[in-house]
Amino acid sequence: LSAAMMLDHLGENDAANRIRAAVSATLDEGEQVTGDVRRAQTGSVEGAAGTQAFADAVIAHLA
Incomplete structure (x- = not known):
């Protein structure tokens, strides 16, 4: 989000909005989220992804 x-x-507002939308879509899916987000969602970090996996998921939503 700092890049946005x-x-x-x-x-470059259009590009910024695309990044925000990709981050939002990744969080909404809930599959590839980092430990802090997983803990907020479930109270546990079990099944959390690393930062690289989260970034890859965001990038996939940009494509």
């Missing part, structure tokens, strides 16, 4: 904020600052 940077893109907003640079006036």
Whole structure:
């Protein structure tokens, strides 16, 4: 999301919105979320993904 904020600052609002939408879609799916998100969802980190897997899922939503 910090990349989206940077893109907003640079006036690249469409690209920023695409990143936000991809992050949102990844979180909504709930499959590839990091430990902090999984803990907030379920109270446990069991089944959490690493940061690389989360990033890959976000990137997949950009394609």
